[in-house]
Amino acid sequence: MSHATQGKVSASAVRPMASGRVFNFSAGPATMPLEVLEQLQADLVDLRGGGAGILEISHRGELFEKILQESEDAFRKVGNISQDYAVLFLPAGATQQFGMLPLNFLADGASADYPDTGVWTSKAIADGKEVGKINEIWKGADFGYRRTPRAGELKTTPGSTYLHYCSNNTVWGTRWVAPPQPAAGAWLARDASSDIYAEPLDLKGCAFLYASGQKNLGPSGMTMVVIRRDLLKAPVRKLPSMLRYDEHAKAESRLNTPATFGMHAVGVMCQWILRQGGLVEMQSRAKTRSDLVLAAIRNSNGFWKANAESECQSFVNVLFHAANPKLEPLFLKEAANAGLAALAGHKVTGGMRASMYNAMPVEGAKALADVMVDFAQRNG
Ligand SMILES: Cc1ncc(COP(=O)(O)O)c(C=O)c1O
Numbered sequence: 001m002s003h004a005t006q007g008k009v010s011a012s013a014v015r016p017m018a019s020g021r022v023f024n025f026s027a028g029p030a031t032m033p034l035e036v037l038e039q040l041q042a043d044l045v046d047l048r049g050g051g052a053g054i055l056e057i058s059h060r061g062e063l064f065e066k067i068l069q070e071s072e073d074a075f076r077k078v079g080n081i082s083q084d085y086a087v088l089f090l091p092a093g094a095t096q097q098f099g100m101l102p103l104n105f106l107a108d109g110a111s112a113d114y115p116d117t118g119v120w121t122s123k124a125i126a127d128g129k130e131v132g133k134i135n136e137i138w139k140g141a142d143f144g145y146r147r148t149p150r151a152g153e154l155k156t157t158p159g160s161t162y163l164h165y166c167s168n169n170t171v172w173g174t175r176w177v178a179p180p181q182p183a184a185g186a187w188l189a190r191d192a193s194s195d196i197y198a199e200p201l202d203l204k205g206c207a208f209l210y211a212s213g214q215k216n217l218g219p220s221g222m223t224m225v226v227i228r229r230d231l232l233k234a235p236v237r238k239l240p241s242m243l244r245y246d247e248h249a250k251a252e253s254r255l256n257t258p259a260t261f262g263m264h265a266v267g268v269m270c271q272w273i274l275r276q277g278g279l280v281e282m283q284s285r286a287k288t289r290s291d292l293v294l295a296a297i298r299n300s301n302g303f304w305k306a307n308a309e310s311e312c313q314s315f316v317n318v319l320f321h322a323a324n325p326k327l328e329p330l331f332l333k334e335a336a337n338a339g340l341a342a343l344a345g346h347k348v349t350g351g352m353r354a355s356m357y358n359a360m361p362v363e364g365a366k367a368l369a370d371v372m373v374d375f376a377q378r379n380g
Contacts (some may be wrong), residue, residue: 021034022339023340023363023367024342024360025340025342025353025354025360025368026341026355027317028214028220028357029219029220030214030215030216030359031359032218032269032359033358036269036359040261040264040265040268048063050063054067055261057260059254059257059258064260067260067263068089068254068267071266071267072087072089072267074274075224075267075270077274078274078279079196079201079203079279080201081203084229086227086229086232087224088224088227089222089266090223090225091256091258092221093212093223094120094193094210094211094212094223095123095127095212096223098123098124098127099128099243100243101164101189101208101210102127102128102132103237103243104231104235104245105161105231105235105236106131106161106162107132108132108236108237110133110161111133111134111135111159111160111161112128112132112133112134112160112161112163112164112186113137113157113162113164113182113183114128114134114136114137114164115136115137115138115148115149115163116136116139116140116141117145117148117149117165117166117169117172117174117176118170118174119169119170119171119172120166120170120193121166121169121191124164124166128164135157137157145171146174146308146309147308147309147312148174148176148177149176149180151177156182156186157183158183158184159185161187162188163183163186163187163188163189164189164190165180165188165191166190166191167179167191167195168192168198168314168317169314169317170193170194170215170314171346172317172319173306173307173313173314173318174309174313174314177311177312179205181205182205187208187228188205188208189208189209189210191211192209192211193210193212194211194316194355194357195216196209196211196216196224197217197279197358198216198282198286198316198357199279199283199315200279203226207230207231208228209225209226210223210226211224213262215316216269216357218262218265218266218268219261219265219266222259222263222265224266225245227245232249233246234246242255242256269358273358282358283315285358286315286358287315288365289315289360289364289365290313290314290316290365292362292366292369293318293368293369293372294313294318295369296376299373300372300373300376300380301376302323303322303323303376303379304320304321304322304323304372305320305322306318306319306320307319307349316355317353317356318353318354318356319352319353321350321351321352324379325351327375328350330379331352331375332352334375335371338367338371339367340364340367342355343368
């Protein structure tokens with residue numbers, strides 16, 4: 001249902017959107033800015049007046065060279081990423097990195113530290129264990145995944161090669177308040193799939209960062225890897241070329257015929273972020289959006305309950321339950337009727353999850369908060 005026809009949401013909360021578009025709270029693939037979609041739509045048919053679309057031109061041709069360079073430049077500019085790091089556009093999603101990271105860097109007999117803070121780190125740990133020794137140094141399951149480790153709580157492993165962590169836990173709606181400190185001599189690897197470019201990027205102490213595209217950056221199937229150049233050497237074991245970071249870097253992310261559309265879309269999305277005012281603005285919007293929804297929870301006299309402990313609350317994924325879970329299907333139905341889509345929580349958590357990445361207008365969060373308040377008043 002479009003916003004023009006929605007019922008209980010106040011008129012002031014309604015964003016003038018293209019007819020038929022909803023406020024889409026999907027955790028990923030997620031909503032994208034209309035102007036980005038419209039540019040990509042035009043580029044599908046005719047890219048820069050060349051008479052062919054982005055899906056139709058060679059990944060080795062002059063025009064695509066320029067497009068890829070522009071995407072990398074925009075990506076670097078948004079994150080203020082220095083040339084000490086290579087930027088790779090890799091296929092197969094962030095999940096591919098769960099295996100590639102240890103395959104390249106975790107030598108036989110060595111180990112790596114992995115705090116488990118949710119579904120995605122559990123998967124990274126499982127894949128890591130297929131390759132080598134993974135030290136599960138913190139178990140979020142002991143805390144119902146409602147928080148991440150507190151300062152001083154992590155016991156890192158002397159001699160470990162790296163520490164892998166996920167800065168924002170998409171499924172449970174928690175974030176790290178500050179990055180963990182790896183063991184002496186070890187480096188930090190960060191899964192930033194759901195919070196990349198939702199706040200200023202701090203690469204201090206981080207040698208390796210990866211993020212799938214489908215939340216803050218554009219389409220799925222595209223993974224950005226930011227890797228400190230000293231790590232771009234032959235891997236610790238023999239690997240096929242597609243699994244080697246050094247080979248991807250040498251081939252400028254075109255070892256094979258790559259996902260050219262995704263490479264372009266990330267660039268268009270990064271240009272949009274720059275036009276909006278960059279990461280300080282993205283952070284401010286993320287905070288405003290999450291504050292709106294959290295206030296609706298806090299002021300509901302216990303009708304709504306947030307999942308995350310407040311100091312670890314994610315700014316982009318807000319999970320909440322109704323104190324009376326029987327009301328949740330009705331809420332989801334009413335929200336959908338009000339043009340608020342994809343609010344159902346992940347299958348492991350149940351409840352509701354409002355994913356509000358860069359492209360979610362603040363008005364979307366306002367509309368959700370209004371519907372939550374109204375629903376609590378009528379059903380409390
Ligand atoms: C934090 C995090 N890491 C990894 C992934 C896996 O990404 P992909 O599905 O692109 O492989 C996701 C997907 O939602 C995620 O949220």
